[in-house]
Amino acid sequence: MPYTHSERLSALDDSFLEIEDGDSHMHIGSVALFEDGPLVASDGSVDIEQVRTMMEAALYRFPRFRQRLAWTPVFGQPVWVDDPRFNLHFHIRHTHLPKPGDDRQLKRLAGRVMSQELDRNRPLWEMWVVEGLEGGGFAIIQKAHHCMIDGVGSVQQSASIMRPTPDPDPALTEPPPRWSPRAAPTPLELFLAELGHRVTAPVRGTLGLLRTAAQPQTALSSIGHRAAGVAEAFGAGLAPASPSPLNVDIGPYRRFDWTVADLEQIKAVRSKYGGTVNDVVLAVITGALARFFHRRGVDPVPADFRVMVPVNIRNASTQRDVGNRVAMMVVRLPLDERDLLPRLRRTIEQARQAKQSRQAVGMETVESLSDVTFTTLVVQFARLSALSRPYNLVVTNVPGPPGPVYVGGACMRACYPLVPLFSGQALGIALFSYDGKLHWGFNADWDALPDLHDLVAAVDRELTIVGGLVSQSDGTAAIG
DSSP, X not given: OOOBOOEEOOHHHHHHHHTOOSSOOOEEEEEEEEOOOTTBOTTSOBOHHHHHHHHHHHGGGOGGGGEEEEEOTTTOOEEEEEOTTOOHHHHEEEEEOOTTOOHHHHHHHHHHHHTSOOOTTSOSEEEEEEEOOTTSOEEEEEEEETTTBOHHHHHHHHHTTOBSXXXXXXXXXXXXXXXXXXXXXXXXXXXXXXXXXHHHHHHHHHHHHHHHTTSHHHHHHHHHHHHHHXXXXXXXXXXXXXXXXXXXXXXXXXXXXXXXXXXXXXXXXXXXXXXXXXXXXXXXXXXXXXXXXXXXXOSSOOTTEEEEEEEEOOOTTTTTXXXXXXXXXXXXXXXXXXXXXXXXHHHHHHHHHHHHTTHHHHHHHHHHHHHHSOTHHHHHHHHXXXXXXXXXXXXXXXXXXXXXXXXXXXXXXXXXXXXXXXXXXXXXXXXXXXXXXXXXXXXXXXXXXXXHHHHHHHHHHHHHHHHHHHHOSSOOOBOO
């Protein structure tokens, strides 16, 4: 009997497939800007074949990028199988900005790329190499479906073609050995494998409980802690947040914008006043949203405005895993507080309460239970959350390299991330720390936020106040 290969999607990975529709595209992405280097000719053109050679070599470290989806008959459970028709040229695309090739044109191109759904009949990723940038250099626009990778995993995948020095990686400069796809299971084999999983799932769950029962007190405490977390997670998922201009029906078209902050200034505020970098970021977003709503004439501002903050739950054994390894935490933002320092203190307290609420533990438990039983548990929870709107906005922060990195000898000077928009969410904010800077990416619905640039300007204003706060001895700063 010939060897066949397939990998069952986790419950969380499957949920990103199930909640995707024609208006909510579930891909993550980024726009990275590079300086000129060996990949760029004197006329500004990029050696696209060398880029493809590097990526082809890197894909040997990440087989998922050569796999496509297949579905189990009757059950409809998605699995990964090797794509026998994988074509690297389809996934790595080459384009040129019209003159002058400024940031506005690049942002519009990124918005168009992110407005297009990925083809589920192929591996779920694309890379666009963009030349013709004003001032030289080139850009790489990447997107990959959230069902196959999360933000941290995307950084690790990108790191496979990056180096801390301009010197080329010998492993990426030569074509790799010929790739041979593994045969996919037949429909009958997929059906029997899923049937076996569902029949044995209760047994696996029972054995897991028996193993923890070897220490009854510890087991009971752990079960009680997780049960309370599940209850809190479901409670948070059912309680709607305040309505806001960001929570409207969305369409398929996207705007993408960005800005950059001095990471050292934000760390200095954290060191001086407590909390975390994320707390300072949330305080900045809170002030910017208050400004934005005021400019729109929203009065009063939403009283119970909440953000969902994904929490990375990777450990040493899962650090390099593809797929999603995150739990969810919901934080209330004090939009009514005008002064930055009191707002930061309140944000720190709200984040502390969210961490103590065991929401993340509860969601992790729901995901784990779904993985050993049926993925529909997480899927139905995701659909319920979309209907009840338990949060107004997603804010995610992904750590990147602390120093400069190079692709094909070209230094990456900036990287702006993108988080997808869920149903009823017209804005998503993603951040990426890199080489002493914090890069902000704003993904927005085209029709709902034609004034996205006003929100970005409000964030810049708040970041200026943060910079002033670092040097102030009394720590007072107010929204002007």
